[in-house]
Amino acid sequence: xxxxxxxxxxxxxxxxxxxxxxxxxxxxxxxxxxxxxxxxxxxxxxxxxxxxxxxxxxxxxxxxxxxxxxxxxxxxxxxxxxxxxxxxxxxxxxxxxxxxxxxxxxxxxxxxxxxxxxxxxxxxxxxxxxxxxxxxxxxxxxxxxxxxxxxxxxxxxxxxxxxxxxxxxx
Amino acid sequence: xxxxxxxxxxxxxxxxxxxxxxxxxxxxxxxxxxxxxxxxxxxxxxxxxxxxxxxxxxxxxxxxxxxxxxxxxxxxxxxxxxxxxxxxxxxxxxxxxxxxx
Numbered sequence: 001x002x003x004x005x006x007x008x009x010x011x012x013x014x015x016x017x018x019x020x021x022x023x024x025x026x027x028x029x030x031x032x033x034x035x036x037x038x039x040x041x042x043x044x045x046x047x048x049x050x051x052x053x054x055x056x057x058x059x060x061x062x063x064x065x066x067x068x069x070x071x072x073x074x075x076x077x078x079x080x081x082x083x084x085x086x087x088x089x090x091x092x093x094x095x096x097x098x099x100x101x102x103x104x105x106x107x108x109x110x111x112x113x114x115x116x117x118x119x120x121x122x123x124x125x126x127x128x129x130x131x132x133x134x135x136x137x138x139x140x141x142x143x144x145x146x147x148x149x150x151x152x153x154x155x156x157x158x159x160x161x162x163x164x165x166x167x168x169x170x
Numbered sequence: 171x172x173x174x175x176x177x178x179x180x181x182x183x184x185x186x187x188x189x190x191x192x193x194x195x196x197x198x199x200x201x202x203x204x205x206x207x208x209x210x211x212x213x214x215x216x217x218x219x220x221x222x223x224x225x226x227x228x229x230x231x232x233x234x235x236x237x238x239x240x241x242x243x244x245x246x247x248x249x250x251x252x253x254x255x256x257x258x259x260x261x262x263x264x265x266x267x268x269x270x271x
Contacts, residue, residue: 006174017186018182018186021185021186021209024205024209025190025193025196025202030199030201033201033202033205037208037209040186040209040212044212047182051179051219051220051223052223053219053222053230056219056230056233059237063237064208068240068241068244071245072201072205075201075248078255079251079252079261084198084199084262087198089197089199090197090198091196091197091263093195093196097191097192097195098195098196100195101191101192104188105184105187108181108184108187108188109181109184112181113177119175119176119177119180119224120176120224132230135227139231140231144231147235151235151238151239154239155242157242158241158245158246159245161246162246165246165249165252166249166253
């Protein structure tokens with residue numbers, strides 16, 4: 001069974017993702033930027049589903065759109081933004097920034113288009129999606145056990161660091 | 171229509187990456203700079219998941235690690251931002267110039 005209307009959904013979702021990205025870097029109000037970033041994250045979750053990665057799509061929605069973006073919105077609420085909306089939004093070296101990013105983008109596209117022969121076509125057979133979470137879990141707890149432990153340590157350090165930074169006096 | 175290949179996904183990821191770089195290099199508001207960093211990390215994640223379609227599940231596992239790092243980075247970065255805002259009453263990057271000569 002081949003998926004139906006794959007090009008349509010691909011162009012729709014990637015268009016939404018890029019539109020959200022453009023809105024993130026152009027809006028004056030930081031809250032609007034955060035909402036546009038949520039649009040991008042949800043569109044990317046859809047793209048992950050199209051790539052047969054349902055577990056990563058779920059983690060993306062729960063952790064990114066649910067967790068990290070709430071953190072962002074809380075911080076936007078804590079730091080007053082009324083004043084910063086009236087100020088200049090772009091810094092003095094914005095021309096250089098645009099040129100550097102444009103050169104980087106041209107470089108990416110050139111490398112990808114020249115090296116497209118190195119990218120094999122995806123296999124026609126569709127991976128077994130019902131076992132995706134199980135397989136990711138097995139890989140995570142067997143091959144990547146050490147990295148997993150280090151990630152938990154990293155999260156612990158991040159919790160302590162965030163509390164120490166944000167607290168008025170310790 | 172042409173079938174969607176790996177190249178399509180990779181080019182979308184490159185577009186998101188470039189948008190994030192533009193945001194980091196040109197915006198003054200620290201919150202939006204942090205959001206642009208999230209955009210960059212998401213572009214990398216899209217690349218990883220795309221390649222995991224070709225070469226097995228390792229890319230998806232790595233994408234999960236990248237999401238973990240993004241959570242830690244956001245928490246610490248926003249904590250620093252709150253501490254900085256309490257001291258200097260501004261959220262602009264170019265006013266963070268204590269270490270500038």
